[in-house]
Amino acid sequence: MIAAAELPAPAADAVPGRRRFIALLATPATLAGGLIVALVVICALFAPWLAPHDPNAQNLAEAAKPPAWLGGSTAYLLGTDHLGRDILSRTIWGARVAAIVGFSVVLIGCSIGVSLGMIAGYVGGLLDDLIARVADVQLAFPFILLAIAVVGVLGPSLWTVILTLGVTSWVQYVRIVRAETLSLRDRDFVQAAIAGGASRARILMRHILPNIASPITVLATFEVARTVILESALSYLGLGVPATVPTWGTMLADGRQYLDTAWWMGTFPGLAVSLTVLGINLFGDGLRDALDPRSR
Amino acid sequence: MTAFLIRRIAGAFGVVAGVAVVVFIILHLTGDPAAAMMPLESTQAEIAAFRHAQGFDRPLWVQFASFAWNLLHGNFGLSLRHGEPALGLALERVPASAELAVTALVLAVVVAVPAGTVAAVKRNSALDVAARLLALVGQSTPVYWLGIMLILIFGVQLGWFPVSGTGGWQHLVLPAITLAMFTMARIMRLTRGSMLDVLQSDYLRTAVAKGVGSFRLIWHHALRNAWLPIVTAIGIELGTLLSQAIITETIFSWPGIGRLAYQAILDRDYPVVEAVVILGAVSFVVINLVVDLAYAALDPRIRYE
Amino acid sequence: MLERPSTPLAVRLLVAALCGGALAGSALPAQADSTVTISQGVDPVTMDPLKRTITPTQNASMNMFDTLLRHDREGKIVPWLATSWKHVAPTVWEFKLRKGVTFWNGDPLTSADVKFTVEKIKDPAEGSEQGPRVNTIARVETPDAYTVRYVTFKPTAIVPGYPWTTSIVDAKYWKEHGNEYQAEHPMGSGAYVFQSWRKDEELDLNANPKWWHGKPPIDHAIFKPIPEAASRVAALRTGETDLITNVPPQYEAQISGGRNTKIESARSDRVLFIAFNTTKPGPQQNKLLRRAFNYAVDVPALIRTVLGGHGYPASTPVPPNFTGFSAKIPFYHHDLAKAKQLLAKAGYPDGKGLELVLNAPVGRYNRDKELAEAIAGQLSETGAKVTTKIQEWTTYVNQTSQRALTPLYMLGWGDNSYDADNTLTSLFESNARISTYANPAYDTLVDAARYEVDSGKRQALYDKALAILHDDAPWIFLFQYDDLYGTSKRLQWRARADESLAVDEMSLSN
Numbered sequence A: 001m002i003a004a005a006e007l008p009a010p011a012a013d014a015v016p017g018r019r020r021f022i023a024l025l026a027t028p029a030t031l032a033g034g035l036i037v038a039l040v041v042i043c044a045l046f047a048p049w050l051a052p053h054d055p056n057a058q059n060l061a062e063a064a065k066p067p068a069w070l071g072g073s074t075a076y077l078l079g080t081d082h083l084g085r086d087i088l089s090r091t092i093w094g095a096r097v098a099a100i101v102g103f104s105v106v107l108i109g110c111s112i113g114v115s116l117g118m119i120a121g122y123v124g125g126l127l128d129d130l131i132a133r134v135a136d137v138q139l140a141f142p143f144i145l146l147a148i149a150v151v152g153v154l155g156p157s158l159w160t161v162i163l164t165l166g167v168t169s170w171v172q173y174v175r176i177v178r179a180e181t182l183s184l185r186d187r188d189f190v191q192a193a194i195a196g197g198a199s200r201a202r203i204l205m206r207h208i209l210p211n212i213a214s215p216i217t218v219l220a221t222f223e224v225a226r227t228v229i230l231e232s233a234l235s236y237l238g239l240g241v242p243a244t245v246p247t248w249g250t251m252l253a254d255g256r257q258y259l260d261t262a263w264w265m266g267t268f269p270g271l272a273v274s275l276t277v278l279g280i281n282l283f284g285d286g287l288r289d290a291l292d293p294r295s296r
Numbered sequence B: 001m002t003a004f005l006i007r008r009i010a011g012a013f014g015v016v017a018g019v020a021v022v023v024f025i026i027l028h029l030t031g032d033p034a035a036a037m038m039p040l041e042s043t044q045a046e047i048a049a050f051r052h053a054q055g056f057d058r059p060l061w062v063q064f065a066s067f068a069w070n071l072l073h074g075n076f077g078l079s080l081r082h083g084e085p086a087l088g089l090a091l092e093r094v095p096a097s098a099e100l101a102v103t104a105l106v107l108a109v110v111v112a113v114p115a116g117t118v119a120a121v122k123r124n125s126a127l128d129v130a131a132r133l134l135a136l137v138g139q140s141t142p143v144y145w146l147g148i149m150l151i152l153i154f155g156v157q158l159g160w161f162p163v164s165g166t167g168g169w170q171h172l173v174l175p176a177i178t179l180a181m182f183t184m185a186r187i188m189r190l191t192r193g194s195m196l197d198v199l200q201s202d203y204l205r206t207a208v209a210k211g212v213g214s215f216r217l218i219w220h221h222a223l224r225n226a227w228l229p230i231v232t233a234i235g236i237e238l239g240t241l242l243s244q245a246i247i248t249e250t251i252f253s254w255p256g257i258g259r260l261a262y263q264a265i266l267d268r269d270y271p272v273v274e275a276v277v278i279l280g281a282v283s284f285v286v287i288n289l290v291v292d293l294a295y296a297a298l299d300p301r302i303r304y305e
Numbered sequence C: 001m002l003e004r005p006s007t008p009l010a011v012r013l014l015v016a017a018l019c020g021g022a023l024a025g026s027a028l029p030a031q032a033d034s035t036v037t038i039s040q041g042v043d044p045v046t047m048d049p050l051k052r053t054i055t056p057t058q059n060a061s062m063n064m065f066d067t068l069l070r071h072d073r074e075g076k077i078v079p080w081l082a083t084s085w086k087h088v089a090p091t092v093w094e095f096k097l098r099k100g101v102t103f104w105n106g107d108p109l110t111s112a113d114v115k116f117t118v119e120k121i122k123d124p125a126e127g128s129e130q131g132p133r134v135n136t137i138a139r140v141e142t143p144d145a146y147t148v149r150y151v152t153f154k155p156t157a158i159v160p161g162y163p164w165t166t167s168i169v170d171a172k173y174w175k176e177h178g179n180e181y182q183a184e185h186p187m188g189s190g191a192y193v194f195q196s197w198r199k200d201e202e203l204d205l206n207a208n209p210k211w212w213h214g215k216p217p218i219d220h221a222i223f224k225p226i227p228e229a230a231s232r233v234a235a236l237r238t239g240e241t242d243l244i245t246n247v248p249p250q251y252e253a254q255i256s257g258g259r260n261t262k263i264e265s266a267r268s269d270r271v272l273f274i275a276f277n278t279t280k281p282g283p284q285q286n287k288l289l290r291r292a293f294n295y296a297v298d299v300p301a302l303i304r305t306v307l308g309g310h311g312y313p314a315s316t317p318v319p320p321n322f323t324g325f326s327a328k329i330p331f332y333h334h335d336l337a338k339a340k341q342l343l344a345k346a347g348y349p350d351g352k353g354l355e356l357v358l359n360a361p362v363g364r365y366n367r368d369k370e371l372a373e374a375i376a377g378q379l380s381e382t383g384a385k386v387t388t389k390i391q392e393w394t395t396y397v398n399q400t401s402q403r404a405l406t407p408l409y410m411l412g413w414g415d416n417s418y419d420a421d422n423t424l425t426s427l428f429e430s431n432a433r434i435s436t437y438a439n440p441a442y443d444t445l446v447d448a449a450r451y452e453v454d455s456g457k458r459q460a461l462y463d464k465a466l467a468i469l470h471d472d473a474p475w476i477f478l479f480q481y482d483d484l485y486g487t488s489k490r491l492q493w494r495a496r497a498d499e500s501l502a503v504d505e506m507s508l509s510n
Helices: A002-006 A018-025 A028-050 A087-123 A125-140 A143-154 A158-168 A170-185 A188-195 A200-236 A248-258 A264-291 B002-029 B033-037 B044-054 B060-072 B086-091 B094-121 B126-140 B143-157 B170-199 B202-210 B214-251 B257-267 B270-298 C009-023 C055-064 C111-122 C171-177 C229-237 C249-256 C287-296 C299-305 C336-345 C368-380 C393-401 C420-428 C440-451 C455-472
Strands: C035-039 C069-071 C077-079 C082-089 C092-097 C137-144 C147-152 C192-198 C202-207 C220-223 C261-276 C311-313 C355-362 C385-392 C408-413 C475-488
Touching: A028 A087, A028 A264, A087 A125, A087 A158, A087 A170, A087 A200, A087 A248, A087 A264, A125 A170, A125 B002, A125 B270, A143 A158, A143 B002, A143 B257, A143 C385, A143 C393, A158 A170, A158 A200, A170 A200, A188 A200, A200 A248, A200 A264, A200 B126, A200 B143, A248 A264, A248 B143, A248 C229, A264 B126, B002 B060, B002 B270, B033 B044, B033 B257, B033 C393, B060 B270, B086 B257, B086 B270, B094 B126, B094 B170, B094 B214, B094 B257, B126 B170, B143 B170, B143 B214, B143 C229, B170 B214, B214 B257, B214 B270, B257 B270, B257 C393, C035 C229, C055 C192, C055 C202, C055 C220, C077 C082, C092 C111, C111 C137, C111 C147, C111 C171, C229 C249, C229 C475, C249 C261, C249 C475, C261 C287, C287 C336, C287 C368, C287 C475, C299 C311, C299 C368, C299 C475, C355 C368, C355 C393, C368 C385, C368 C408, C385 C393, C420 C440, C420 C455, C440 C455
Parallel strands: C035 C220, C355 C385, C355 C408
Antiparallel strands: C069 C077, C082 C092, C092 C147, C137 C147, C192 C202, C202 C220, C261 C408, C261 C475, C311 C475
16 A cells, blocks of 8 residues: 555556657656666676676685775676675676566566456455455565475575565555556446446456556566565575575675675675665656656 | 444454464474474484474364464463463563664654655755655665664764663664664655645645645645555554564564564474464554554545445 | 682672672662673573573573583583592492582572482473483482482493583472473572573573582673674674674684774584485485595685684594594595596596585574585585585474485584584484484494493494594584684683583683
C-alpha cells in the first residue's frame, strides 16, 4: 500500500502519445538516471571484457593493497581485498550479478503479484479475502527464517537467493494491482467489453493489464534497488550468494570488518550500490512523471 | 462498521493461524536441532536420547497436533537453548525492542514528513535536492554499514555516544538513527510524492484561486489529504522496523527481540522461534487493524460495508 | 602454579571495608571498587552449569562454580576442590575433597554434592550436552563426606568425568527449587557471587569474600556480550569494556597501538582441518590425491595472510600439549611440484577432470569463510577445479551429523580433555557419529590405547595410530589457532589455551 501511495492514479484512458512521452522523459535528471542505468547494464553485459582481472583470482601476496592513487599499484586501480582479489574487477562483475538478481527477482515477484492482484481485484469476494490474508501471512512472517529454510533445503546459490527474494516481494504488487483493478472494474470500457461477451481472461489481459502497466513499471524499478540492499543483508547474515560469485552485497558484508583498516574493500561496491539506486530513482521518477498525465 | 470489524477480526485470527502452520512446517524443513545442540563427540545413542527427550522422534503430525494444542493454551514449551519457558523469553525482550523501534519510527516521521513536504512545495530547489540526497543515502546504505560508520565516527573518533548496550538516552542515539534511516528515506519519498499529487489536484488549485494563504494551504488542505497513505506506510513500516532490528540490535549489542529471534533461528530453538514469530504476527495484525480504523477516523469519506 | 596477582594494599583495605555491602547485593558498586567488564561475542545461555558445553556459557559458570580439579596455564592438572586424586583400582578413581568449602548460602560442599552433580548430568531425561563427559562413569560412591569414588565401566588411563570442567552444584538447594529455577538462580561455591542477569545485556557478579581460595582481587565482574566483531573492538577502544574475545587479526595493529588497549594471545587447543569424506564415493577415496592436496596447501602462507600470523601449523590432529601427541610425525611441507606429481600418479595429470567442492561454515570459526576461499584457491593451483560451498552453521552441522558433506569439508575441533583419546575416537573411529574415515587397523590401536593403563605402552599405540593418519591423510592438516584477545591496559591477565576466562586470575592496576 505504501508503494501505491507513492504512485499516482493510473492514466487509465489518457495514455500520452509516444512523442510527448519521449519529450517528457528527456529531462536532465531522467537522462542522467538513464545514463547511470545504462552504465550498469553495460558493465553487466561486458564484464569479462571490461574487468582487468579474473574477479576470483587470488594473490595472497598482494592482499589488502590500497587504491592506485594512495600508494597501491596501477595493476589494481581500486586496490585489492583480503585475499588479494582486484576490487575493480569484482565491482564490475558485481554489476552483472546485481542485474541478474534485480531483474529475476522483480520478474518473479511481479508475475506472482500481478496475477494474484488482478484476480483479487476483479473476482473479489472470498478469493479476494483469501489472497489478502495470504499476503498478510507473508508480511507477518520473518524473512530471515524463510531465507534460512530455503537455503537449507536448496543449498546456497545465486538462484536460491533469487528465489528467496522473489517469493517475498510479490505482496507489494498485489496490493497496488488489486486497488487499481478494483477501480478499473466498473469503468465504461470494461463494462462494455463484458457486455460484448469477452471472457474473463480476455478482459484481464486486454483491458485491465495495459491500464495498470505504468504503476507496475514504476514500482518494479524501485524494487530493483531494494533487491540489491536485501541481497547485501543476506550476505551479512551468512545466507548470501556463494563467495565465488562476486556481488556488491558480499563485498560490502566482507568489507565491514575492514572499514577502518582497508576502507576501499567495502566503499567502492558501496558507491556502486548508491549510484545504481540513484540512477534507478531518477529514471523511475522521470518515468512516473511521463506516465502520469496529472504531473505535467 | 460492526460487520466490518467482525470480518476483520476473523481474518486476523486466520492470519495468525496461517503463520503458525507455516512456521511449524518451515522450522521442520530447516533441520534437526539435535545436531546443533549436542556436541560433535556425542554418539548416535546420545543424539537419539536428546531427540526422544524433546519429542522429536514422534511422527510429524503428532508433533503438530501437540504444538497446536499447546498454542491454544498459550504454551510454547521450554526453550531448547535456555531451558526456560519460550514465551517468557520472548516477552521479556519486547520493551527493549519497542523502545528502539518506536524511537526510530518517531525520528523517521519527525524528520521525513516536514522534509518531504518542503521538498514537494519547493520542488527542484536546493532543499528538495538535499532531501532527496538524504533519502538516497538512507535507501542505498546497508544497515550494518551505516551502524559501523556511526560507531567509528561518533563513538570512537568523537567520543560523543556509547557504542554498545543500553543505559541512558545516549545509548539510544546511534542505534535509533541507524534503524530510522531506511524508514525515513521511504516516508520522505512517500510524503514528497503524495504531496506533489495533492498540490496538483483540482481542488487545491481552486483553493489557491480563492486566495488561501500558502502555509494554511499546506497544513490544512494538502497535508491532511496526504496523511492517508503516510499512516498506512507507518503501520507497515513498524513491521519492517522489527525485522530490520535484527541487524541493528546485533551491531549495537541491543538486548532486543530481534537478536533473540535470530539466535533462536540459528540454533533451531523451535519453541522460541515459534513464540517470537507468533508474537510478531499478533502485533502485525493488531497494528494493521488499528491503521484501518485510523483511516476511518482521518478520512470520513471511507466507508466500510 | 596458582599464582595470584598481587593487589595494592589500599585496594585490599577498601575492599575489606566494602565487602559486607557487596555481598548483600547492594545496588550500585561504590566508586573505589574495582570492576572488570568482559565482552564475549555471545551471552551465556543459562546459569544452569550442568546443561551446555559452549564456551561463553562455561566461562560464566566457571566463575560462579568450582570444579574438582583445574588446569594450570601449561595444561597440567592441579588440585582445586579435590586436594588429591588417585587411581585406586583399574576401574576406580578416588578424590579427596577440601574441607570447609561452602556454597554462597552456607551449605557445606560434600561428596553428596559431587555425586548429585554427576548423576544429574548422566540422567538421560535431562538431555544434558555434558552427557558424553561422564558416560564412562558407571556409578559414584561416597565412602564419607569428603571422599568420592568414580567407578568406570572399563579400566581407564584417563581421569574420568572431566573433573576440570564439571561444575559442582548444591544438591540441597537444587532439590529444594527444582531444575527450571537453576536457569536464572545459580547457587555455587565459586570466586564470584551471582547478582543479576539481564539476558543479552549484562551478567553482574560480585567477588566472594568467603571463597576458600581467598577473596579474588577484582570486586565486580560484568559480562556484557557484543556480537559484532567491529563493535566489540570499538567498545574496547572507547573504554566501554576491558576485555574482548575473538579479535579478527586485521584489528591487531589498531589495538596494540591504541593508547589504552593491548593485545593478548594464547595458542589455542582448537585445531582447524579439512576432512576428506572417504565414506562417500569419489576421487577423495584415492590416498594419493589426499596426500597431493596436503602438499598443495601452503599452511604458513595461510597463517601469514589470512590469520595475520596467528596460527601454528599442525602435524597431527592432537595438539602438542596433549597426552598422546607424537613428535615423530612430520609435517606436510608445501610442495606444488610434488602435489602435481602425486596427482598425476593418482590418475589426474594437471588435475584434469577434477571438480571438487570444499564445504565450510560461516561465522563459526575465526575467519572460516576467508580460509575456505584461500584454501580453494591454493588447491586450484594443481589444476583441479575446487569451489567453495559456504553454509550457515546449523545447516552445516546437520549435514556433518549425517556424514553428508563431501568430498571436502572444513571443521574445527576444540577439546579440553588434554588427552588424545576424545579427538582420535570421535573424529576417526569407523563407528563414531561424525567420522568419515574407516580403517580397522587404526580402530584397534585407538581402542587399545583407551584402556591401556601403562603410559609408555599407551604412547606407543598413539605413535602408531598417528603415523597411520599421516600416511593415509584423511585430512588436510592445517593449524592450531592463536586466539586473540583485546584488553584495556589497566587489566592484568594472561590468555589461556582453553579459551577460559577466570576472573580470579585477573587484576586491575590504576
